[in-house]
Amino acid sequence: MSPTTRYPQAAIEADPTVPIIRITRDFRATPAQLMRAHTDPDLFMSWVGPDSISSKVIEWDVRNGGSWRYVSTDGNGEYGFRGCFHTVTDDTIVQTFTFEGMPDAVSLEKLWFEDLGDGTTRLHAQSLCESFEDRDGWLASGMEVGVNEGYAHLDRILEAGEV
Amino acid sequence: MSPTTRYPQAAIEADPTVPIIRITRDFRATPAQLMRAHTDPDLFMSWVGPDSISSKVIEWDVRNGGSWRYVSTDGNGEYGFRGCFHTVTDDTIVQTFTFEGMPDAVSLEKLWFEDLGDGTTRLHAQSLCESFEDRDGWLASGMEVGVNEGYAHLDRILEAGEV
Numbered sequence: 001m002s003p004t005t006r007y008p009q010a011a012i013e014a015d016p017t018v019p020i021i022r023i024t025r026d027f028r029a030t031p032a033q034l035m036r037a038h039t040d041p042d043l044f045m046s047w048v049g050p051d052s053i054s055s056k057v058i059e060w061d062v063r064n065g066g067s068w069r070y071v072s073t074d075g076n077g078e079y080g081f082r083g084c085f086h087t088v089t090d091d092t093i094v095q096t097f098t099f100e101g102m103p104d105a106v107s108l109e110k111l112w113f114e115d116l117g118d119g120t121t122r123l124h125a126q127s128l129c130e131s132f133e134d135r136d137g138w139l140a141s142g143m144e145v146g147v148n149e150g151y152a153h154l155d156r157i158l159e160a161g162e163v
Numbered sequence: 164m165s166p167t168t169r170y171p172q173a174a175i176e177a178d179p180t181v182p183i184i185r186i187t188r189d190f191r192a193t194p195a196q197l198m199r200a201h202t203d204p205d206l207f208m209s210w211v212g213p214d215s216i217s218s219k220v221i222e223w224d225v226r227n228g229g230s231w232r233y234v235s236t237d238g239n240g241e242y243g244f245r246g247c248f249h250t251v252t253d254d255t256i257v258q259t260f261t262f263e264g265m266p267d268a269v270s271l272e273k274l275w276f277e278d279l280g281d282g283t284t285r286l287h288a289q290s291l292c293e294s295f296e297d298r299d300g301w302l303a304s305g306m307e308v309g310v311n312e313g314y315a316h317l318d319r320i321l322e323a324g325e326v
Contacts, residue, residue, distance in 0.1 A: 018294060019181055059228070065247050067228025084228050084247035086259040086269055094269050096249045096259060106249055106257050108271040108291065128271070128293050131181060 007122065010147050012139070019135040023125040025151050031091045031113035031121050033163045037154055038093060038111065043163060045070065047153040050146040053079070062088055068095070083109075097127065105134050170285065173310050175302070182298040186288040188314050194254045194276035194284050196326045200317055201256060201274065206326060208233065210316040213309040216242070225251055231258070246272075260290065268297050 010025040027034060037043050041060040049055055052074045059069040062085055069082040080100035087094040092112040098105065107127045114122040129135040157163055173188040190197060200206050204223040212218055215237045222232040225248055232245040243263035250257040255275040261268065270290045277285040292298040320326055 020293065065222070065230025065232075065245070067247065069228075082228070084230070084249055084259070086247055086261070087266070094259075096247070096257075096271065098249070103250070106271065106273075108259065108269065108293070110269075110293070126293070128291065130183065130271070130273070130289070130291050 010144070010151055012144055012147060014135065014139055019129040019132045021127045021129075021135060021138060023123070023147060025123045026116070026120050027123065027151075027155065027158060028119060029121050029158050029163065031115050033158065034113045034121055034123060035091060035093075037158075037163050039088070041070075043157075047157060048146075048150050050149045051153070053146075061085070064088060105129070107134075107138075173307070173314055175307055175310060177298065177302060182292040182295045184290045184292075184298060184301060186286070186310060188286045189279070189283050190286060190314075190318065190321060191282060192284050192321050192326065194278050196321065197276045197284055197286060198254065198256075200321075200326050202251070204233075206320075209325075210320055211309075211313050213312045214316070216309075224248070227251060268292070268300075270297075270301075 007024045007026045010023050013022045013024075015022060029037075037047065039062045041057040045055045045057055049072055053072040055070050055072040057070045059067060059082075061067055064085065064087055067082070067084040069080065072079045072081070082098055082100060083096040085093065085095050092110070094108070094110050097107045097109050107129050109125065109127050111123070111125045114124060116122055127135075127138070129138070170187045170189045173186050176185045176187075178185060192200075200210065202225045204220040208218045208220055212235055216235040218233050218235040220231075220233045222230060222245075224230055227248065227250055230245070230247040232243065235242045235244070245261055245263060246259040248256065248258050255273070257271070257273050260270045260272050270292050272288065272290050274286065274288045277287060279285055290298075290301070292301070
């Protein structure tokens, strides 16, 4: 049975009891396509983040215990991001995440894909921070621009058959 | 100035507001000795965990983005643990941690060493879980036996000049 609530736009929510950000977003795609869009480095770089940046993979080793790093560039400079893939399965990624401009803030991210059974798949993402201050700092950072523009870009490359 | 409170035994505390376990423990050692005791695989295997187990490193790559795995054995069987080293500096380790018997429970651990300036060093450890249920499950698991016996063993090998 398909769920009633649909998420054509990302819902970005602050958990009330733990320092977690949760994102929910539906795509016209299979779980395998969404995994590919997040694990193939060229595909991932093509859509992730706001439209104003372009991103380049520096390191990308998709396996339990592998690590990753990429650098995004806009008119103002470069922004590095890095982490490690703790777990990668057919429909789940658990990884660490650090924006290199704030090297002491490490979050633990979990991403999984739920087949809704009608040609759409729901992306579930959560970012666990070590304090509510860190979590609320991310929420106040304008992160929703990158999330929404990135997912809209992913919609377009799915529609174009590029994933 | 030396702090008033001393921790010759580990203080294991549940944070009241976030799903974190904090451990504080003082050692007659330098920060460099405690780093070595946690990053040299043979040394680490020699003291970690309860006295009833012996442990063997399977994978050990101490660097930002490296991964680790070890297996502990007692009379009842084998227990695997794995994770990745997100950050390793002179006095800090940030890593993921999973007990392979509960593969979906991933915690983010931070360990740092504070020189108290009188020949002793304070170990600070925190384990961040994604829920209070997971955190409280760890606290109820008997983990203090492994923590206390392991650190007592570390005291002995420090005293013996083996670190």
